[in-house]
Each structure stands twice: as C-alpha cells, then as structure tokens.
Amino acid sequence: MKTTAQRRRSSVPALAISVLLAACAAAFDEPLAHAGGNDPWPPAWQDAPAPTEFMPPAFDPPSASDCHRPPTTREVPGGGFEPQGLARHKGALADARGDASGVAAERSAKPVLSLVEGSAAPATDAAPMPSAPWAQPQPAPQRPLRETVTAGMVDDNADFGEYLAYRQRHAGMPVRERDISERYLLEVTDASGHPVHDAEVAVQRAGVAQAVMWARTDTAGRVWLHPRAFLSPSWAGERVLGVAVRKGAMQSRALLRRGQAQAVQVRLADDAAGARPRLDLVFLVDATGSMGDEIAKLKASMHAVAQQISQLPGQPDTCYGLVAYRDRGDAFLTRSHDFTDDLGAFRQQLARVHAAGGGDTPEALNEALHEVVHGLSWRRDAARLVVLVADAPPHLDYGGCMSAPEAFGFGPPRGQRADGLGRPGACPQYDTDMQAALAKGIKLFAVGASGLDPVGEYIYRQMAQYTAGRFVFLTYRDAADPGSGPGTQTLHDVKQYSVQTLDRLIVRLVGEEMARLRRG
Known part of the structure; x- marks a missing residue:
C-alpha cells in the first residue's frame, strides 16, 4: 500500500504529461510564428542516417578537357610500417638501393613468359609461402625465354546466372561483400x-x-x-x-x-556525335616482388598494344595513365603518373617500374584503386578503362589508416567529404571505390596473373562485374602446371571462356568499347 509521499511522487509524471499534452493541443489550435514564413509546413520528417557503408561515395565528376602534357608523378611513401610483425623492410631497402639480390629474395617463382612472341622476361626465384588457406604455391618450372602468353576472359554480366552460382560456391570468403x-x-x-x-x-x-x-x-x-x-x-x-x-x-x-x-x-533529346572518340586508358600494376615477369611482359608489349589501339576505327584520341603500387613498409605505397598523350613519355615512366618489396600475400590494392578513381585527371566524354594487372588481393586486415589519411594521399576529393566512406581517417576500401568508379563511368578489366588465389579471383570479379568490365586470367597447356606453356586450361573457377594471346585480348576489349561510340 502506497504512502501519501509515494502517491505524491507518482503523480508528478502524470501531471507533467498532462501539461505537455495541453501545450501541444494549444499549439495546434493556434499556429506559432516561426522564422522563414515560406518554409513548407508541416516540415518533412528526417530519415535516420544510413549506415556509412550504404552512403553514396564521394567523387568529382570527370572534368579534364585534354591530356596534352608531360606525365606528372605523385608518390605516396610506404612509410616503413611492418603490419602484424611482418619483416618487409628488406624489399624496401633493396628497392631503394637497386640491390637485385635483395629483390630476388622476396620474389615468387613464375614461368618466364612474354606477352608478344619474341620478347623476353627475366627469370625469378624463391617461391613465397602461402599466407592463407586459399593461397596456392606455384611451382618453379624452367621455361624458355621467349614465349607467348595466352589468357582467358569471362563476362560475368553476360552469364549472370553462372556468376551467381560461382558466388554461392564460394560463400564465406573473407571479402567485403x-x-x-x-x-x-x-x-x-x-x-x-x-x-x-x-x-x-x-x-x-x-x-x-x-x-x-x-x-x-x-x-x-x-x-x-x-x-x-x-x-x-x-x-x-x-x-x-x-x-x-x-x-x-x-x-x-x-x-x-x-x-x-x-x-x-x-x-533524351538528340545527342551530337563526337568527331573523334576519346579513350582514357590506365594501367594499374602490382609492382611487388612477385610481379617481375608480368611487368616485363607489359613493358615489352606496350608499343604493340598502343599501335593496335591507335589503328582502331575512328583512331581514338588516347590518354595513357599509370599507377603502380606495393604495400606498407615498402619504398612506396602508390606511384601514379597522370594522363598524357605522349606515348613515348608514358613508356619511359613504365620502363622505370620494377618489381620489389611485398612480403605477405595481400597488397595495397585498396589504396591504389582509390588513387586511380580519385587522383587522376579523367576527361569528359571519354571511354574510361582501367587494366589491372596483379596477382594478389587487397589488404582487408587493416583496422584504420596508421596516420592521417592525407599523409597517405587519401584526402577528400575536391569539395567532398573526408573520404569515400564519409568517415575521417578511414582507409579506402575496394567495394566503395568500385562504386565510385561506376559513378565516374570507369570500367575495370582485372587481369589475374599467375598465382592469384581464390580470394583474389573473387574480389577481381566483384570489381569487374560491378563496373561492367571483364575478368581476365592467364591460361596454360596444363592448368596444374603454369610452366607447361600457353594453352586453354586454368585453375580459376570459370566456365565458357574464350582464349587469346594477352595483348590481343586487351586490344579486343578496348576495341569493343570504342566500336559502340557514335561517330560523326
């Protein structure tokens, strides 16, 4: 049984509620004056903020008018970090000193191949240790120095049912879904x-x-x-x-x-056809120690690829860009060369890229993709294509940037919020930047080099499918033996794929994009 004091205390909330209801009723009976008499009434309800991973990415629309300039270089240093206690400083020191023996100690064994018949690539040694159950060590076969490279290609949007089945077969991968x-x-x-x-x-x-x-x-x-x-x-x-x-x-x-x-x-109303098609083409290259062969192939074939592209119908006005990346603790994290139409200067920049560093399987692909999407001067009314050549997935084990994002070059796009996720200090993530790529009309063609593990394949296909690009992968005579020479077999989980030499496949993909442009 309540005492008189208890009854008095319990009546206080009831009294407060009565007063509040009366005030509300009075407010509806007699509208209150408020600033901004033209404001809509009643005011719109505010939505609860969406989770940051569902916020549209920040980006600047393509705005450059041309690329008639020498290439400019921007480098983000690796910082000398050793995440999770990994000893990665050897590759950085070897890179800085030009010490080939130090570089070789960090390189994985791969078949010595070349994109174009008659070109040569240096041999490698020292196979890496797998860092995850999905990683598959590659054998170290002895190969002739001159050999073509074959590659397969799948369009996961054209065979979408099979792509969904592939994702179901690999459910539970450590990726950003x-x-x-x-x-x-x-x-x-x-x-x-x-x-x-x-x-x-x-x-x-x-x-x-x-x-x-x-x-x-x-x-x-x-x-x-x-x-x-x-x-x-x-x-x-x-x-x-x-x-x-x-x-x-x-x-x-x-x-x-x-x-x-x-x-x-x-x-829309009639759109005027352009007099000459525009092409912005970026090569995004993993430059860690395991990529020596692929970088040599790219250098050897670049002239032939560019020549074939220049001869496509309409003779496209082509701008070339290059972003090389390694990882934290290496000599550099990303090294980007903005667009130029000077093919000779571009090839000189490519010639300076060599493989070194690394140490664990994942690399700084998140940061490199962010640089490609947000850091380069993409042109208006151009076909925008990125050819990723890499053999490892991005790091997904970093909890946050180890310093201010500006120190790593991850400041906000001009006039935009702090980063693609809307959180100051957050590291770039590939799933957010593949959305930003779509927002800017950039297609990703992901080329999986030999040694790409299933996690890397899954992520590369994510990026390619979302941006309407393609997943490309090297093929061999014997899928289980990358040293068996060019052929049609692969260890990747793909079906119904076509095979060509890699340089012709790249030109074919570019040609298909450019052929659909309306020309005056």
Missing part, C-alpha cells in the same frame, strides 16, 4: 534511338532529393543497377526507385519498379 543478386539494366538513348554515352545517372528514393547511387552510362548507353548493393537494409522494402538522367542540358526521368523484368529505358 555487396549483394548484387538483384540487377536491372538501364538503357539511355537519344530521340533517334542512338545510345547516349557518358550520361550522368542518379538513383533516388521516393520524395528524397539526395541520390542513393550514382553512375554514368558506358559507350553503349547502358548501366547495370544493383539496389541491394547500395540501399540500406532499412530501405530495402521500397518497391519503386526514381532514376534521373542528365547529359549536358538534356534531362529525363524514369521509374524503376523492383521486380520488373524489362530494362529501364530513358530517352
């Missing part, structure tokens, strides 16, 4: 039915101006949209999304009804 199982095609054409290249695309929630996803159409006027990859789980139940499309002064809108089978089609 994005759910791409729900997919829709957006097609943008002009009034005459021609595809509109490089149209800006914003996907929106109903009644909310802020975009939840950005993209740019490719040379075929197309974009693949994956709502579950960019929608917060709290918004997963929304059945209709808005799609706004803009190219110059032309704008249009459409609705994406989730579950629809047909493509989302948007039509």
Whole structure:
C-alpha cells in the first residue's frame, strides 16, 4: 500500500504529461510564428542516417578537357610500417638501393613468359609461402625465354546466372561483400534511338532529393543497377526507385519498379556525335616482388598494344595513365603518373617500374584503386578503362589508416567529404571505390596473373562485374602446371571462356568499347 509521499511522487509524471499534452493541443489550435514564413509546413520528417557503408561515395565528376602534357608523378611513401610483425623492410631497402639480390629474395617463382612472341622476361626465384588457406604455391618450372602468353576472359554480366552460382560456391570468403543478386539494366538513348554515352545517372528514393547511387552510362548507353548493393537494409522494402538522367542540358526521368523484368529505358533529346572518340586508358600494376615477369611482359608489349589501339576505327584520341603500387613498409605505397598523350613519355615512366618489396600475400590494392578513381585527371566524354594487372588481393586486415589519411594521399576529393566512406581517417576500401568508379563511368578489366588465389579471383570479379568490365586470367597447356606453356586450361573457377594471346585480348576489349561510340 502506497504512502501519501509515494502517491505524491507518482503523480508528478502524470501531471507533467498532462501539461505537455495541453501545450501541444494549444499549439495546434493556434499556429506559432516561426522564422522563414515560406518554409513548407508541416516540415518533412528526417530519415535516420544510413549506415556509412550504404552512403553514396564521394567523387568529382570527370572534368579534364585534354591530356596534352608531360606525365606528372605523385608518390605516396610506404612509410616503413611492418603490419602484424611482418619483416618487409628488406624489399624496401633493396628497392631503394637497386640491390637485385635483395629483390630476388622476396620474389615468387613464375614461368618466364612474354606477352608478344619474341620478347623476353627475366627469370625469378624463391617461391613465397602461402599466407592463407586459399593461397596456392606455384611451382618453379624452367621455361624458355621467349614465349607467348595466352589468357582467358569471362563476362560475368553476360552469364549472370553462372556468376551467381560461382558466388554461392564460394560463400564465406573473407571479402567485403555487396549483394548484387538483384540487377536491372538501364538503357539511355537519344530521340533517334542512338545510345547516349557518358550520361550522368542518379538513383533516388521516393520524395528524397539526395541520390542513393550514382553512375554514368558506358559507350553503349547502358548501366547495370544493383539496389541491394547500395540501399540500406532499412530501405530495402521500397518497391519503386526514381532514376534521373542528365547529359549536358538534356534531362529525363524514369521509374524503376523492383521486380520488373524489362530494362529501364530513358530517352533524351538528340545527342551530337563526337568527331573523334576519346579513350582514357590506365594501367594499374602490382609492382611487388612477385610481379617481375608480368611487368616485363607489359613493358615489352606496350608499343604493340598502343599501335593496335591507335589503328582502331575512328583512331581514338588516347590518354595513357599509370599507377603502380606495393604495400606498407615498402619504398612506396602508390606511384601514379597522370594522363598524357605522349606515348613515348608514358613508356619511359613504365620502363622505370620494377618489381620489389611485398612480403605477405595481400597488397595495397585498396589504396591504389582509390588513387586511380580519385587522383587522376579523367576527361569528359571519354571511354574510361582501367587494366589491372596483379596477382594478389587487397589488404582487408587493416583496422584504420596508421596516420592521417592525407599523409597517405587519401584526402577528400575536391569539395567532398573526408573520404569515400564519409568517415575521417578511414582507409579506402575496394567495394566503395568500385562504386565510385561506376559513378565516374570507369570500367575495370582485372587481369589475374599467375598465382592469384581464390580470394583474389573473387574480389577481381566483384570489381569487374560491378563496373561492367571483364575478368581476365592467364591460361596454360596444363592448368596444374603454369610452366607447361600457353594453352586453354586454368585453375580459376570459370566456365565458357574464350582464349587469346594477352595483348590481343586487351586490344579486343578496348576495341569493343570504342566500336559502340557514335561517330560523326
């Protein structure tokens, strides 16, 4: 039984609630004056902030007008760190001193191959120890110095059902997962039915101006949209999304009804055809010790590749860029050379890249991809392609940047928030930057060099599929023996793939992109 004091204390909350309700009723009976008499009333409810991994990435749209300049170089030092106690300083010291013996101690054994018949690559020694159950050590066969390289290619968007089955077979991989199982095609054409290249695309929630996803159409006027990859789980139940499309002064809108089978089609006014197609082509190269052969192949074949690209229909106006990367604790983390149309100068920069450093399997691919997407001067109205040549996945074991992000070159894009994840000090992550790549209209063609483990294959295919690129991989006469010479077999989990020499395959992929551009 309550005492009188207890009854008095219990009546206080009830009294407060009564006073509050009365005040609210009075407020609705007589509107209060407020600043900004033209403000909408009632005010819009504010959405709860989305988890940071579902925020659209920060980026600057492509804005450069040309690349008629010598290449400029920007280097982010490796910092001398030894994450998780790994002894990685030998490779950095050997690189700084030009000590070939120190470099060789950190290189994995690989077959000596070349992209183009008649070119040579230096031999390697010392196979690496696998650092994860997915890593597969490679044998060290004795190979002739002159031999072509064959490679396979799969288009995971063309055979999407098989790609989903592949992901299911490899569920549980230590990767940054994005759910791409729900997919829709957006097609943008002009009034005459021609595809509109490089149209800006914003996907929106109903009644909310802020975009939840950005993209740019490719040379075929197309974009693949994956709502579950960019929608917060709290918004997963929304059945209709808005799609706004803009190219110059032309704008249009459409609705994406989730579950629809047909493509989302948007039509703009007539788009003027360009007089000469533009191509921005970047080579993103793993320059750690295990990549000596691949770097030698790229150097040997670069002239032939560039010559074949220059002879494509329309003779594209081509800008070349290069980003080499290693890892923390090495002589450099990333070394980037911005776009130039001076092929001779570009080849000189490529000639200075050599393999050294490394030490563990993962490398600084996160940081390098961030530099490619945000640090280079991408042009307006260009086909934007990245050819990644690497044999290892990115580091996913770093909890955060070991210093201020600006020290590693991960400052915000101009006029944007602190980083692609919206968190000051957060390290770049490949899944966020593959979304930023799509926002800038950049396609990733990921070439898996010999020794790429299943985790690396999964991540490379993630990046390629999301940006509508391709996964490319080396092939051999005997899949279990990379020293068996060129052939059609591979250890990668792929089906229905085509095989060509690697240099011709790269030119073919570039040619397919450029052939779809409308020319005047």
